[in-house]
Amino acid sequence: MSFSKHYVLAAGGTGGHMIPAYALAKELVLRGHRVAMITDARGEKIPGMVDEGQVHVLPAGRITKDPRSWVGGTRAILKGRRMAMQLYETFQPSAIIGFGGYPAYPALLAANSRNIPTIVHEQNAVLGRVNRLAARSVNAIATAYPDVLRIKPKYQEKVHLVGNPVREEVVALREEPYPPLSEEGIFRVLVTGGSQGASILSSVVPDAMAMLPMHLRRRLQITQQCREDDIEGVRAKYSEHDIPAELATYLPDLPQRLGWAHLVIGRAGASTIAELTTAGRPAILIPLPSAMDDHQTYNVKEMVASGGARSIPQSRFTAKELAKQMQKMALQPGALENAARFAAKCGRPEAVNDLADLVESIGTSPLGNSMKVKKEKQQMISSRKEALAKDGVQ
Missing domain, CATH: 3.40.50.2000 (Glycogen Phosphorylase B;)
Known part of the structure; x- marks a missing residue:
């Protein structure tokens, strides 16, 4: 050559x-x-x-x-x-x-x-x-x-x-439809804190899932990336709440998981947002307040303005607030599908x-x-x- x-x-x-x-x-x-x-x-x-x-x-x-x-x-x-x-x-x-x-x-x-x-x-x-x-x-x-x-x-x-730029496997998701979501079907939630995980997600997300109405909670299937120090505690919480959850410190097949997900909860890092908007997946994002120049707060603005995501400042990120935002997206007919479409419009x-x-x-x-x-x-x-x-x- x-x-x-x-x-x-x-x-x-x-x-x-x-x-x-x-x-x-x-x-x-x-x-x-x-x-x-x-x-x-x-x-x-x-x-x-x-x-x-x-x-x-x-x-x-x-x-x-x-x-x-x-x-x-x-x-x-x-x-x-x-x-x-x-x-x-x-x-x-x-x-x-x-x-x-x-x-x-x-x-x-x-x-x-x-x-x-x-x-x-x-x-x-x-x-x-x-x-x-x-x-x-x-x-x-x-x-x-x-x-x-x-x-x-x-x-x-x-x-x-x-x-x-994102991985080819993520770009390929753009050609796939948003996964079907019926009123009684499994509701798949992907929780990722980026390459380093996020302890606040480990402490807040399981309790938020437990606060959801029973007809939504019984449909949940959680996949969550956790720090190694947090993973057993998170496992115990989901078990206590009787919520099926697959936990890992690293998700080598993240693009495939993203393809299955109906909703993503995570930080607002540049790569995360690029993947969400390329694939067309709705999200609830919690910007990392210690990021230099508070850039994650600004990263999320375009996606939120389009209707593809909701953003919760870490100072207000509680189990109650997350549960409330999830219900607004999951219980309104067509809301998640519309958010997925709006997210994709931001993709490049x-x-x-x-x-x-x-x-x-x-x-x-x-x-x-x-x-x-x-x-x-x-x-x-x-x-x-x-x-x-x-x-x-x-």
């Missing part, structure tokens, strides 16, 4: 940064390009990188308001920058794409030193700290929401709405294709035209993917 361009993706070591980076890596490889990933030790452990890609671990210097972090953080950033520059000498990238997180910053700094074009992708509705630092020098800012806070007006001409299932188009446009065509993908180009890409699939390339 011949490779047309080389790209370096740089992402902090959390699922929220790594999942869209992995999705882009796969798409670029399918388009015939070579890809390398820069991350930290945490990111290296998160599965999902294409076999054809390289992974490089760089120091992730972090500078906070605490003066004690300044010297060590600066040293780590400079060391990471030197290591990235060494990689660029041999790999010769056409562009560097940053996905936020501290490991991305040295990679972007090194790109500036080498005059290599750069793009940042922002998954949240508030521009993250590293992306804010890089905004002045990058060629383009790709966003997941129409309105993103903390982007200065002078940088708006760089902004391109592409969405937040072509996010990975649009982001890859933007990346490919660097240095080859005006950025302003990058979202206007011609039908012939899409057909060419589809043909290439089919050929690769026949050759056994996944």
Whole structure:
């Protein structure tokens, strides 16, 4: 196989940064390009990188308001920058794409030193700290929401709405109908706290389910992700309330569970919302108040405004309030089906294709035209993917 361009993706070591980076890596490889990933030790452990890609671990210097972090953080950033520059000498990238997180910053700094074009992708509705630092020098800012806070007006001409890439299994759910829900049928609820779980869901959700009217409660089938420290306590609560529940610290088949779910209860992380809106599933979301810049509160606004979700601030997230919101959605005829449809209207299932188009446009065509993908180009890409699939390339 011949490779047309080389790209370096740089992402902090959390699922929220790594999942869209992995999705882009796969798409670029399918388009015939070579890809390398820069991350930290945490990111290296998160599965999902294409076999054809390289992974490089760089120091992730972090500078906070605490003066004690300044010297060590600066040293780590400079060391990471030197290591990235060494990689660029041999790999010769056409562009560097940053996905936020501290490991991305040295990679972007090194790109500036080498005059290599750069793009940042922002998954949240508030521009993250590293992306804010890089905004002045990058060629383009790709966003997941129409309105993103903390982007200065002078940088708006760089902004391109592409969405937040998700796994192919989630995109496939968009073509499936909302699961049938009769008045007497099983009501499947999926509870997930994101990659790290959420103890408050473990303490509130089981008691809320017990408060539901008996004719709704007896139909429940719960699947809940829990922290390891919480799981036995949650199991005991559901058993006490005689509510069937499947509990796990990790759900490897989450897309399949999402496909079965009639309602999702969870945090308002960028990846969670991207999956909900891509698949078209209604939700009750509890933004994490400690998230940087309170970005989860802003993440949920578009989905709530559309009618696809309800949001409960953590300060008001009680069993009584959750039970009340669930009844409003579950007992009104057609409410959940309508919410699912409204959620899907917020989805951007072509996010990975649009982001890859933007990346490919660097240095080859005006950025302003990058979202206007011609039908012939899409057909060419589809043909290439089919050929690769026949050759056994996944």
